[in-house]
Amino acid sequence: MIHAVLIFNTSGVPRLTKFYTPLQQSSQTLVQKIYSLIHNRPGGLCNFLDAPELEAFLGPKDEVGGRWQVVYRNYATLYFVFIVDGAESELGILDLIQVFVECLDRAFENVCELDLVFHFDEVHHILAEIIQGGLVLETNVEEIDACGGGVTPALPVLVVESTNVLVPIWLIL
Amino acid sequence: MWERTLQDLIRGLRANKKDEAKFISKAVDEIRNEIKGEDMELKAGAVLKLTYLDMLGYDMGWASFHVVEVMSSARNHLKSVGYLAAAQSFEEDTDVLMLTTNLLKKDLASTPADIAVTLNGVANFVTPDLARDLSPELIAMLNHSRPHIRKRAILALYKVLVKYPETSKHARTRLEEKLEDPDPGVVAATVNVLCELARYNPKDYLALAPQLFQLLTTSSNNWMLIKIIKLFGSLSPHEPRLVKKLQPPITDLISTTQAISLLYECVHTCIIGGMLQGPNGDSLARLCVSKLAAFVQDPDQNLKYIALLAMTKIVPSHPHLVAEYQDTILASVNDQDISIRMRALDLLSAMVDRENLQSIVQQVLSHLVPESSSILPTAAQSLAQHTVPTSPSGVVPYISPSQSPAYRLVLCQRILTMCSQSTYENVTNFEWYISVLVDLAHVANVDVGSEIRDQLVDVVGRVRAIRRYAVRLMYQLLSDDTLLRNAHEEGSCSEVLWAAAWICGEYCDELAEPQKLLPNLLQPDVASLSPEIIAVYIQAATKIFGSWAADVAQRWEDDDMLQVKSVVEQLTTRFSELVSSPHIEVQERAANSLQLFRFIQADLEAHRPKPPTTPGFATPDLDISAEPRFPKSLYLIQPLSATYELNPVATNAQASVPTPEGLDLDAWIVPPPREAVPEEPAERKVKKGKKGKAKEGAEGKIKRSKKKQQQDEMVYGDVLTPAEPEVETPEEIAARARRKAERLAQLKDDPYYIISDEPKPAEDDVDSIPVVRLEGLPPLSGPSLQALPALKVSSQQFSSTSYAIVRDGEMPEGAVAPAQSSAPTSGQHTPVPHESRTSTPSRLSPFPSYEVPDDVDRPSTPDPIKVTRVKKKGTGKKKRTPTATPTVET
Incomplete structure (x- = not known):
């Protein structure tokens, strides 16, 4: 199951925090911790965050749940971070992040960080079309787009360079 | 506005x-x-x-x-x-949630848009109460006309089931029907929920296997296939027939699918679902490992990462398959990505065996070496004659981009656990391990000092053959003041000095000139160490002096007096400083030792080269002509620490001590004052134990007191020796000797007594030594000089040695054997002395091995190693070293 979805920018400012299960830490400390670990990673490394500090930080997972897995992706100025447990496929989550970003891109037409800043409620609604209560609801971009609807167009300000959506897709959808 | x-x-x-x-x-x-x-x-x-x-x-x-x-x-x-x-x-304890029940019910009956919003909300903040109250609506919602609502209802129902499991009996069948829903999205959501539920109670969901199997073979939705495969991963360990059924389609998927994530999940499920056992398992395992190996070598870091993750799970069942890729895996520990390193480390720890432990540990150790590795402390010395050849130049220390303290700590702990797991099961060369520990202390730069300390002491205690080497290495550690100078810094691992001092003190017999170590132990800089270490230093210094003094006394020349005096002077000076330490432990030990040394000092002052009777001291027992030529106080300290050997004690030893028959733990130990009547020694003897009771009649002079009192006697009769009458008649002496023999026979079976099975060299009957008033000197019953060298373990060819490890530790005699099954790691394997290796194990240390100066060595010819066999239960005796036991009463 998915335990949390976080979006923060390259300075560590949260843009969206969604927790599906209560975690031990406050969302701020969690975001800061994960940001500090991710931010130090140069590009080209794997998308799974695994660090000795993190294991101690997230605490032990119950036996059935397997281990915590922090999967992240970097798009332009934003980090998309999913915290999941052993019931989720690691590579599948990478694709899910991609689906999420594609949906945002459709909704906001060339999505940029400012869209997320000013429409954080819309981002929540789009996320709610993909994940409900920590379980994946829908993975088809068309379906999600059809349900989401009604998003106000992005503010015509300062479009950050186009999002890096050309990343390997593992799944043949 | x-x-x-x-x-x-x-x-x-x-x-x-x-x-x-x-x-x-x-x-x-x-x-x-x-x-x-x-x-x-x-x-x-x-x-x-x-x-x-x-x-x-x-x-x-x-x-x-x-x-x-x-x-x-x-x-x-x-x-x-x-x-x-x-x-x-909202959180679980948000009180207004109680007010929302009706609101939620109303919203669930509203327009589809409202229902969707409500279901999403419920999935987020449902409480057990809400779950109970809303479950009928949610179950009804499973048949909503819109697929979108059905999907949401299914996922919301999962949350309800988690919070309020009683819903299960109504919801289960309805939920399972949804596997046949016309909408594929609804089926996927159902599989999703079942996958979560089945992880906690896989057995309850075995009945769904046919339906799921049908989906597996017909569906082409990879998202759902991944979940179905995952679901089978939890189910198949509980149903062997399922394994057989699943093997063909999964093998098929592995070879045909284009989606790497699905391929990976198939491999993963094969591993965790136990499909690699059985007749077809081996070829499937080979297929899985080859797929994973391809991932590990893939330029894509994500594939590398998950492949390492999966390999860790396959190692326990198929180590030989993974071992083929050891080099690739070792290379991954060098990866610039810390995530991959962590997984590779995990995998390596799972892979270690007797063959590859050294190379793996050296590889990991090399990551800890600072980038300018030339400043390695003592390790930079040249090779000693007994060390295995190394290839230090071959391993170039990798300069890691992320030498974070947390990562270093993980590396250090990994090394320690890899080596020490199952009581050093995989360590073949303990010399190598000891030097790894010392290396680790030097290069770790993180706070693992106490773990290293514990390992050093444990290894030296359990592996007898390593003591000589260890002592010499520790001698160097104590002489080298690098650690001492850095002691106050974080990560200096100064706790290793604790082990060094303790080992040198305890096994100082291995040193030719132990007194040379004293200045190191006594130097004022020691004050910068933590009080626990100073306390051990004091103790070690005392022990070393004891051993050395006994040695000097053995080959006494009157010229030695000067040296002895100066050493004692050093010790007293230092200890008198430490007596005023603010730390209670240091203070107490210093005070104890100081008094002993003052006493020795007085004796040395009083000593005259041609010894007449020492003035002011009477030893009626000793013939004056037998008076030794050396100051007798030189034998004061050695027996205090060297009389008994320290042995590792089994973890469950204490719990296994059986309650002796007839011992009433509830009885008074000290009876109420009225009843404590002094008794005759003879009566006491008879009541001592079971055997004594049998003699009761024969002795014939027992006045039986109350039964209760008798029990009391049995409790402490064994322990307390009654005051003997001043004068004994010959009969009494004979009777006493007989009783003593009896008692010894009894004590053989007594777990509380440690007696030697070796015949004692001299009849040093403690009872017969008169208690004298002490003024200047302790009485000596003539030290048995020739006994001393027996302690020493002589040198041997280390590189071709097999080590015997005392794994179990000592168990009390007559222990009930409950622990064998409950302590699987330590209790099971009898340490079969491994066959001696003729080939010298390769030494891969990045540093030159430690040189141990020869002059420290004792000039003795190689003898066979004394090896402590595992003490199985029932051998509770400790070796008693037959040294002189002067009765000192202070």
């Missing part, structure tokens, strides 16, 4: 970065006003702003009632704001 919208708030925040707190407190004040108004739009706007601030870390718990108000709005866009705020801010 002008109100701030969310956008205004965000703009304001961005404009007021410098004074954010002030701006926000002003904004929150506005929100408080807006939220209390009647205008629902305004209220919703305020709640939305609060939700945004909540994400930034500002509490909105106070507004929860207003959130419920917004949730109850009739307009969908306001309602969804309310539900979003609730999902973000």
